[in-house]
Amino acid sequence: MKGSDQEASGFDLAEKALEFCSGAGVRYASASFRRSKQLSMFFKNGSLSVISPVTDSGISVRVATASGVGFAATNILNVQGVRRAAAVAKSMARACDGTAADLRSGSEEKAKWTVEQKIPLESVETNSKIKRISELDKILEKGTSLKSYRQIAYDESVTTKYYTDTEGTKISAMDPKVELNYFLMLQKGADFEQAHRQLGYTGGFEALEKLGVEDRAKLEVENLQNMLEHGKSMKSGRYDLVCGSEVTGIACHESCGHPMEADRIMGREASQAGKSFVTISSPGAVVGSEAVTIVDDPTLPNSFGYYMYDDEGIKARRRVLYDHGRINEFLQNRESGSKSGFGSNGSGRASSYGVEPLVRMANTYLLPGGFSEDEIIGDVRNGILLNSFNEWNIDDKRYNQKYVGREAYMIENGRLTHPVRAPVLEITTPGFWGAVEAVGREIRFSGGTCGKGDPMQGMEVNMGGPMIRLRNIMIK
Amino acid sequence: MNTEKFKQMTEDIVDYAVTMGADDAVVNAYSTDTRQIRFSQNSIDIFNRWNELFFHLFLAKKSRVVTTTVKGMENYKEVVEGAIRTADVSEPSEDYSGIAKSSTATSHRSEWKPLPDRKLTEYVETAVQKSAESGARSAAGTLYNEHADHYISSSTGIRKFENGSSLYLSIRCFVDDGASGHSVVSSLSNYGFRPEKAAEKAASLAKLVGKPVPGEEGRHDAVLDPMVAATLVSQVGSMSSAFNVLGGFSCFAGKIGRKVASDSVTIEDDATRTLGGKRYFDDEGVAVRKTVLVSRGVLKGFLHNTSTARKFRKRTTGNAGLVSPGAFSLSMNGGSESHEKMIEELRDGLYINNVWYTRYQNRKIGNFSTIPRDAILRVRKGEIVGSVRDIRITENLIKLLQKVDSVSKEREHINWWLESYTPSTVPYLLVRNLNITRSADTN
Numbered sequence: 001m002k003g004s005d006q007e008a009s010g011f012d013l014a015e016k017a018l019e020f021c022s023g024a025g026v027r028y029a030s031a032s033f034r035r036s037k038q039l040s041m042f043f044k045n046g047s048l049s050v051i052s053p054v055t056d057s058g059i060s061v062r063v064a065t066a067s068g069v070g071f072a073a074t075n076i077l078n079v080q081g082v083r084r085a086a087a088v089a090k091s092m093a094r095a096c097d098g099t100a101a102d103l104r105s106g107s108e109e110k111a112k113w114t115v116e117q118k119i120p121l122e123s124v125e126t127n128s129k130i131k132r133i134s135e136l137d138k139i140l141e142k143g144t145s146l147k148s149y150r151q152i153a154y155d156e157s158v159t160t161k162y163y164t165d166t167e168g169t170k171i172s173a174m175d176p177k178v179e180l181n182y183f184l185m186l187q188k189g190a191d192f193e194q195a196h197r198q199l200g201y202t203g204g205f206e207a208l209e210k211l212g213v214e215d216r217a218k219l220e221v222e223n224l225q226n227m228l229e230h231g232k233s234m235k236s237g238r239y240d241l242v243c244g245s246e247v248t249g250i251a252c253h254e255s256c257g258h259p260m261e262a263d264r265i266m267g268r269e270a271s272q273a274g275k276s277f278v279t280i281s282s283p284g285a286v287v288g289s290e291a292v293t294i295v296d297d298p299t300l301p302n303s304f305g306y307y308m309y310d311d312e313g314i315k316a317r318r319r320v321l322y323d324h325g326r327i328n329e330f331l332q333n334r335e336s337g338s339k340s341g342f343g344s345n346g347s348g349r350a351s352s353y354g355v356e357p358l359v360r361m362a363n364t365y366l367l368p369g370g371f372s373e374d375e376i377i378g379d380v381r382n383g384i385l386l387n388s389f390n391e392w393n394i395d396d397k398r399y400n401q402k403y404v405g406r407e408a409y410m411i412e413n414g415r416l417t418h419p420v421r422a423p424v425l426e427i428t429t430p431g432f433w434g435a436v437e438a439v440g441r442e443i444r445f446s447g448g449t450c451g452k453g454d455p456m457q458g459m460e461v462n463m464g465g466p467m468i469r470l471r472n473i474m475i476k
Numbered sequence: 477m478n479t480e481k482f483k484q485m486t487e488d489i490v491d492y493a494v495t496m497g498a499d500d501a502v503v504n505a506y507s508t509d510t511r512q513i514r515f516s517q518n519s520i521d522i523f524n525r526w527n528e529l530f531f532h533l534f535l536a537k538k539s540r541v542v543t544t545t546v547k548g549m550e551n552y553k554e555v556v557e558g559a560i561r562t563a564d565v566s567e568p569s570e571d572y573s574g575i576a577k578s579s580t581a582t583s584h585r586s587e588w589k590p591l592p593d594r595k596l597t598e599y600v601e602t603a604v605q606k607s608a609e610s611g612a613r614s615a616a617g618t619l620y621n622e623h624a625d626h627y628i629s630s631s632t633g634i635r636k637f638e639n640g641s642s643l644y645l646s647i648r649c650f651v652d653d654g655a656s657g658h659s660v661v662s663s664l665s666n667y668g669f670r671p672e673k674a675a676e677k678a679a680s681l682a683k684l685v686g687k688p689v690p691g692e693e694g695r696h697d698a699v700l701d702p703m704v705a706a707t708l709v710s711q712v713g714s715m716s717s718a719f720n721v722l723g724g725f726s727c728f729a730g731k732i733g734r735k736v737a738s739d740s741v742t743i744e745d746d747a748t749r750t751l752g753g754k755r756y757f758d759d760e761g762v763a764v765r766k767t768v769l770v771s772r773g774v775l776k777g778f779l780h781n782t783s784t785a786r787k788f789r790k791r792t793t794g795n796a797g798l799v800s801p802g803a804f805s806l807s808m809n810g811g812s813e814s815h816e817k818m819i820e821e822l823r824d825g826l827y828i829n830n831v832w833y834t835r836y837q838n839r840k841i842g843n844f845s846t847i848p849r850d851a852i853l854r855v856r857k858g859e860i861v862g863s864v865r866d867i868r869i870t871e872n873l874i875k876l877l878q879k880v881d882s883v884s885k886e887r888e889h890i891n892w893w894l895e896s897y898t899p900s901t902v903p904y905l906l907v908r909n910l911n912i913t914r915s916a917d918t919n
Contacts, residue, residue: 042799044723047570050799052543053562057550058528071524075548084527092511092523095593099519127565134567149724149840185724185840192840194725267516270616271648271658272893274832274849335521354526393833393868395847400866400915402845404837422837424913426868431917454514454618454893474916 010035010057011162011172013082017061018164020086025065025094028103030165031082032311033059034353036157039121041130043152046137048130058353063089064103068096069335073354101338105314108168113308117176117204121156124205129154132208136217140184143221146228149185154178156205161311169313177304177460178207179447182217186224193228194390195220195406200304200447200460210302223407231421234410234475240383241425241435241473242376242411245444247386247403248366249463253448255429256294257364257463259398260321260329261347261452262336264359273452274396277429278327280340288325288433291369294465295320296331298346298362304447305362305461312348312357319345321364325433333359351457358453366465369439376438376469383411384423384475402426424476435473440466477529477549479625482507483637487629489531489552494631496560498535500575502630502798504759505531509623513596516616518604520597534759534798535559536575539568541799571722573786575630575798581763583637584756588623591666596621599671603647606672610679612649612657619671620644626755634761642752643669646892648850649679654688654865657681658703658830658850660892662752662899681829681851684860690918691852691864695909697825697881699818699855702888704831705808705905706896707846711834711873712743713803713898715842716769716777718784720800727842727873728775737773737877742809744768745779745795751889753805753899760796764804767793773878779803806900811883815904818884820858826910827853827860831869832895842873845913846895870913881906 010033021029035057042049059082060073070092072085093100133154140150161173177200184195197220201207208214243251259276263269266280278285297318298307307316312334320328332340333348336359348357377385387407394401405423409416445464452459477485486505493501512524531546533556540563546552600619607615623641628634644662659681661674700708720726728736737743746766747755757763760782768776780788781796795801819827829851836844846869854862869876884904891899 044571044719048541048567049569049571050541050543051562051566053558054545055550055555056545056547058547068520069522071522073524073526073528075528075530077548077550081548088525088527092525092593095597096520096523097597125565126562130565130567151723151725183725187724187840192838194836194838194840267614267616268514268521270516270650271618271646275653354528356522356524391835391837391843391845393835393845393847395866396832396849400847400868400918402868402913402915426913426915428915428917431915451894454512456894476913476916 010077013077014059014162014164016079017059017082017086018166020083021061021063021090023090026063026090027066028064028166029062030163031059031061032353033162034159036159038157041133041154043133043137045150046141056352059085060353061086061089062356063093064100065093066100067098068093068100071356101335103334103338104167105334105344109309109313109315110170111309112172114174115176115202115306119205121158121176121204136214139214139217140182140221143218144186144225146225147187151183153181163311163313165313171309171313173309175202175307176204177202178205180213184221184224186228188228191228193224195224198447200462201302202304202306203302227407227419227421231419234420234423236476238472239475240380241470241475242380242383242385243468244385244387245464245466246388246446248465248468249446250389250392250403251432252294252364252366252465253361253463254394255398255401255432256321257296257361260331261359262330262332262340265330266336266339269452272454277397277399282327285327286325287327287430288322289436290324291436291439292322292325292433293320293367294322294364295367296361296364300363303363303445303462307362310346310348310357311350312344314344314346314348316346331359331361333357349459351459355453355455355457358457360452360459361450361461363462365443365445365463366439368441368443368466371438371440373440373442373467376440376467377411377416378414380411380469381413384420385409385411385416386423386425399429401429426476427473435470436468437471438469440468442466477507482625483627485552486531486627489533489546489556490629490631492553492556493533493535496556498537498560498631500536500631502534502575502628502760503531505627507625511596511621513600513619515600517614520600533559535563536572537563539572540566541569541572542566571783573783575632576634576760576762576782576792577632579634579636579757579761579763581636581757581761585637585639588639588641591621599645603645603671603675606675607647607649607679610676611651611683612679613651615647615649615675617645617647628757628761630761636757636761638756640664640754644752645671645674647674647678649675649682651682651685655682655685656850660890662889664750664754684853685851685863688852688863688865691867691912691914693913696912697822698907698910699815699822699827700905700907701829702890702902702904703892704828705902706890706900707831707834709743709806709808709900709902710896710898712769713745713806716779717800717802718778718780718788721778722784722787725839727840731775732777734775735773735878736775736874737770738880739772740811740880740883741770741773741877743770744807745803745805746807747804749805751805751899751901752891755804758794758796759798762792762794762796764794803898806898808900808902809883810885810887810903812885813882815884815886818882818904818906819855822855823857825855827855834895844873845870866914866918868913870911876907879907879909881908
């Protein structure tokens with residue numbers, strides 16, 4: 001059977017699965033079909049360790065009664081397979097003896113969304129892709145006079161999705177994605193520095209050009225060698241802190257996006273990804289300066305976190321999370337929207353056909369301000385520029401975070417003077433966002449795979465923003 | 477699909493791969509039935525079930541390595557042909573030097589009768605009830621019941637079958653938002669499965685928290701719960717994969733025969749034990765066995781598949797991963813003291829229940845940090861006198877292992893979410909001078 005026939009058959013099977021979900025006590029049911037054609041390559045120190053072409057297809061059904069929610073998935077794509085999945089989901093929903101959220105949205109949507117691939121992934125020969133990534137490895141290897149260790153992972157997918165539910169919503173989508181990760185370790189004698197870069201794009205093979213992969217890699221290896229050869233340790237103390245887009249972006253993701261996930265706020269993820277310092281009654285509370293407005297927007301064309309409808313058939317839109325320093329709107333899926341009373345705002349995403357949609361970010365970033373980057377650095381007498389980071393983490397309430405510099409510089413009298421090795425920022429969420437007093441004009445994004453859920457659902461996201469300046473920050 | 481058809485399809489895929497030109501081919505086939513209940517705020521959120529069929533194909537043609545998966549009932553010939561076409565345009569892997577030619581592993585089949593759905597919801601109800609009885613206001617967690625048939629067939633003639641089931645509960649109990657405890661429990665059969673045991677421990681720890689105050693930076697003696705020990709031992713497992721060592725991303729590279737931990741530390745990988753992570757053979761069909769990684773603090777060896785073993789001029793340890801070997805079921809030795817005695821011996825220190833978000837600044841050097849969560853208890857003169865919050869363990873993996881003063885006689889079998897991803901049987905650890913940092917503006 002050809003791919004397009006398999007997809008049509010998958011759509012029909014999803015409808016069939018939904019029919020099987022009907023029955024006494026069923027308040028809402030949905031069926032999702034996905035067929036994802038994937039290619040992955042992993043290079044280690046210039047050698048192609050493994051290449052993996054995989055087509056992943058399956059159907060899931062979710063059945064909600066007043067007392068429980070049952071979810072079943074199968075990759076046995078025939079009528080028997082989906083009949084069994086529907087029966088299992090109904091049986092499990094009925095085995096629950098609680099009070100389930102009402103998953104109905106009250107609206108019916110019918111839509112089809114696709115993303116144009118300027119260079120369709122299928123049109124590029126596999127050996128051309130191998131060659132392109134091999135060349136990237138050579139940039140990382142030859143761009144330094146130091147010994148290097150390199151790992152590169154290239155992943156592409158073209159995913160056809162179909163969602164149908166008992167409210168009459170029917171959404172089909174075609175979602176192509178390209179992702180590149182590289183890990184670089186440079187050695188000088190007994191000393192080492194490492195870097196990791198992740199870039200993601202929704203679209204075709206033009207991704208590598210659009211993301212400027214080779215240029216970034218060249219700069220990356222130069223910067224890392226510079227850190228290793230010329231980086232100095234610094235004295236702990238209070239400094240003005242300038243964060244580059246990469247650090248702004250991770251802070252947006254970790255200490256704004258995550259704590260604003262409504263399921264987390266209400267305890268749904270408590271035993272894994274944790275809770276939040278934000279409560280359901282926090283909107284309006286101050287968490288940052290007036291300069292801080294952070295949004296999550298799935299509708300940015302070609303962004304890694306792009307979608308037009310979420311995986312629960314809800315239309316995507318931009319969400320303003322922190323508005324001029326105040327807690328504003330939570331991220332919501334059907335379940336959290338029902339429980340909290342706010343309704344879904346299209347944040348329900350599932351990483352594959354086989355897992356339930358959770359509340360997820362898409363592209364989370366700080367809105368731009370009015371400063372040039374020269375102005376931001378120029379107004380610092382004694383400071384640190386944290387352009388990128390390696391080690392980072394944040395507690396499970398999203399309050400205490402740490403970013404350790406990878407590419408970092410001393411700023412003296414408005415000028416970058418010398419590289420600084422591994423400056424450490426450990427700071428609270430309001431401590432960080434409350435100290436932002438200048439925001440740059442130019443936004444840059446990094447790709448990310450956000451982790452959440454059980455089983456773990458790695459989700460494609462972007463994070464970013466402009467350069468920002470914070471005053472009087474403790475750096476260790 | 478019945479077992480005979482399942483085996484036949486596995487063998488057919490291998491045969492077809494060889495017919496199409498593969499020099500080596502291995503299929504690891506799985507037929508799985510997994511049920512999961514997620515709960516929070518003392519109530520079930522969702523009951524999940526996955527019935528799936530996978531045939532993971534590994535093939536090498538002129539040292540060009542391709543992996544793919546035949547899923548469900550799809551046409552395997554099309555998938556194999558695609559994999560061969562991919563090999564034809566690919567490049568040889570410098571890592572690859574063959575698969576196992578023979579195996580002493582035995583096949584294993586056990587009868588399995590699925591538990592009723594209602595029995596699984598009862599396990600959750602039992603845990604939630606015990607949590608409440610032990611003083612917690614709310615509980616959240618996950619219950620898993622898994623069964624898998626695994627059949628391997630390789631072009632070198634290895635054919636083995638194994639199956640197994642497991643039950644697992646992870647529970648985090650809250651007395652209030654700032655006072656929580658976490659514990660897990662697992663069993664390969666329902667006879668030994670005691671969800672209430674994990675609930676009682678998690679809730680009891682939560683009750684001890686009270687009102688935590690900001691922790692202090694500096695060096696602290698600490699007793700680490702098995703949840704924390706399991707995270708550290710999982711890191712040792714990852715750093716011991718010969719693939720990571722060869723790749724240049726392991727702090728254990730070049731340290732065989734050297735001290736990487738204190739004399740109190742012995743760590744092995746041993747999937748032959750009847751615990752979560754048990755298996756009879758690895759992904760090449762080689763019998764799993766006990767491999768000593770660290771013995772009395774000395775690094776003894778790495779985890780290998782056939783290819784990495786040849787690079788190191790060793791024999792495979794039965795830890796394939798066909799591309800990258802890895803740990804299956806780790807074990808750290810126990811000691812002679814009870815963990816209560818270890819706490820009593822703390823003059824001024826901490827008890828840390830759990831950690832998460834372990835990240836490295838430099839994997840080659842081993843510098844990392846991880847964040848304590850749940851009960852972080854303050855101990856003075858052997859008594860629990862309060863609790864702290866907002867701290868971070870900022871350490872070097874080797875230096876931390878070298879600071880393990882003693883290990884408890886009690887051990888728990890732990891795996892939890894992202895942190896202790898490899899099942900590990902581990903004791904409580906008494907660590908001297910653990911480096912604690914925190915946010916500068918904590919109040």
